[in-house]
Amino acid sequence: MNEIQLQPTTEISQFSSDDVLKQIALIQDIMKNAMKDNEHYGVIPGTAKPTLLKAGAEKLGLTFRLEPEYQIYEQFLEKNHYYCRVQCTLKHILTGQRWGDGVGSCSTMETKYKYRSQNRICPKCNQETIIQGKAEYGGGFLCWAKRGGCGAKFPDGDVEIVNQKIGRVENEDLADQYNTILKMAKKRAHVDAMLTATAASDIFTQDIEEMNTKVQKNSKSSKTKEQTTQQNPHDQEIKLTFEEKKTQAYQTLKAKNVPEKLFNTWNNNIKNATEKNITNMLKSITQLVQG
Numbered sequence: 001m002n003e004i005q006l007q008p009t010t011e012i013s014q015f016s017s018d019d020v021l022k023q024i025a026l027i028q029d030i031m032k033n034a035m036k037d038n039e040h041y042g043v044i045p046g047t048a049k050p051t052l053l054k055a056g057a058e059k060l061g062l063t064f065r066l067e068p069e070y071q072i073y074e075q076f077l078e079k080n081h082y083y084c085r086v087q088c089t090l091k092h093i094l095t096g097q098r099w100g101d102g103v104g105s106c107s108t109m110e111t112k113y114k115y116r117s118q119n120r121i122c123p124k125c126n127q128e129t130i131i132q133g134k135a136e137y138g139g140g141f142l143c144w145a146k147r148g149g150c151g152a153k154f155p156d157g158d159v160e161i162v163n164q165k166i167g168r169v170e171n172e173d174l175a176d177q178y179n180t181i182l183k184m185a186k187k188r189a190h191v192d193a194m195l196t197a198t199a200a201s202d203i204f205t206q207d208i209e210e211m212n213t214k215v216q217k218n219s220k221s222s223k224t225k226e227q228t229t230q231q232n233p234h235d236q237e238i239k240l241t242f243e244e245k246k247t248q249a250y251q252t253l254k255a256k257n258v259p260e261k262l263f264n265t266w267n268n269n270i271k272n273a274t275e276k277n278i279t280n281m282l283k284s285i286t287q288l289v290q291g
């Protein structure tokens with residue numbers, strides 16, 4: 001890791017244009033030499049600026065010696081929903097000067113927290129471990145042991161399987177997410193404050209902040225392992241159908257709250273996907289998500 005040059009910031013009551021340019025150059029230098037793509041910032045094709053992530057904001061805080069202070073406002077809403085708004089004030093550690101403020105909010109009403117993805121449940125062991133069997137292995141459905149299932153097999157069209165409601169359902173365990181919501185609001189406020197205080201919004205944006213967080217999982221233990229399927233594309237037993245892959249790609253994308261334009265582009269890509277390229281597309285979208 002490169003040594004970070006500290007900008008002398010004491011006793012400056014007003015920045016000259018030269019100071020501002022120097023500061024931007026410093027931030028660019030830090031970005032180039034002390035930050036990593038996908039760790040401190042993220043770049044998404046089709047967006048103008050890289051997005052500053054939590055670790056990047058912390059790095060800028062270290063560089064400029066800025067310490068965050070948080071004020072938290074929380075509200076509990078109907079049906080166990082939770083909202084919080086956080087104000088972040090950045091203070092210069094050496095001088096106590098207030099450099100800037102930022103706000104961020106988050107709530108369980110946001111799509112990615114409000115809903116979860118429901119997969120097919122095994123009628124025998126009640127786990128979300130049902131997959132479609134490969135045609136050459138007799139088709140039908142299988143409760144996949146590698147996902148923690150019981151190994152039971154079901155014929156094609158079994159009503160106990162095919163009549164299940166799958167896809168987006170409301171999340172029943174909202175309370176499990178309160179801490180995540182609070183952290184997210186703090187992070188948003190911190191990044192916002194950092195962009196304002198250091199004038200780094202010339203270089204970074206905050207638009208697509210959650211690109212490095214994972215898709216919302218069913219909070220009931222680790223039954224839902226959507227990623228497993230993608231990590232074992234050559235597994236002998238399983239094969240997602242083309243339609244299932246498209247659905248998965250769509251759900252992964254949907255969970256991200258990316259800007260509308262980018263969402264539409266990817267959504268069109270998914271709609272026009274062929275059997276040949278859907279696997280790679282799914283991988284790209286997953287990488288967008290995981291950062």
Ligand SMILES: [Zn+2]
Binds near residue numbers: 122124129149151152
């Ligand atoms: Zn089972």
